[in-house]
Amino acid sequence: MIRGLQIALVFLAAISGCAKKAATMPAATGNITGTTKTMTDSLTYLALGDSYTIGEAVPQNQSFPYQLSKALTSASIPVGRPTIIATTGWTTDNLINAIANSGITHKKYDFVTLLIGVNDQFQGLSQGNYQVKFEQVLGMAINFANGDTARVYVLSIPDYGVTPFAGGNDSVIVPQIDQFNAINKAESLKAGVHYSDITDISRQAASDPSLIAPDGLHPSGKMYGLWVQRLEPLVAAQLKK
Secondary structure (H helix, E strand, C coil): CCCCHHHHHHHHHHHHHCCCHHHCCCCCCCCEECCCCCCCCCECEEEEECHHHHCCCCCHHHCHHHHHHHHHHHCCCCECCCEEEECCCCCHHHHHHHHHCCCCCCCCCCEEEECCCHHHHHCCCCHHHHHHHHHHHHHHHHHHCCCCHHHEEEECCCCHHHCHHHCCCHHHHHHHHHHHHHHHHHHHHHHCCEEECCHHHHHHHHCCHHHECCCCCCECHHHHHHHHHHHHHHHHHHHCC
């Protein structure tokens, strides 16, 4: 980041080193939680991503995959416990490697969510690399959905530039997040999957501290709930078909 090596190191430590014990595994193998089914009539859900998917700094049941599963079940669309491949600090490259080594590449799921890219931006990886690797991991997500693009949901990258951890570097972070989101949106539209833009929700944290987790960086359960309010109708409409 811009405010010097010390802030960058502190921020990187926060993003890369504070993963929840119950929800993380070494990056070499990936974090896989949940099972493919919890009841015979429940739908299967795979969530791919990083700290925003595991719900860093909040209880597991407040993460967006768990809130989404609960919301769908409450809407008479029973969804089993989500299977999650995600770890704090992962770049798109890390996620691709974790999927390849997950041992579940042969499995198919009723629907899949994908949210990845903030660590590509933060670690200074090129946008060209992100475009290539995002297209690759999106293809993996589609494969997990048995080739049904209508069952794949990409979420935009939240804007951490409004959080205390950003240290006032929003003038640099905000446009870069927008540029990375332009890439994942374009690739999502090209592939024909659903795209849910939740970045504007994340920016509400600039005036509402309750949307930020206690670590001063990640979303709170309340913010994840707002994401789910936007995402759940899209998923429900497709699953009811």
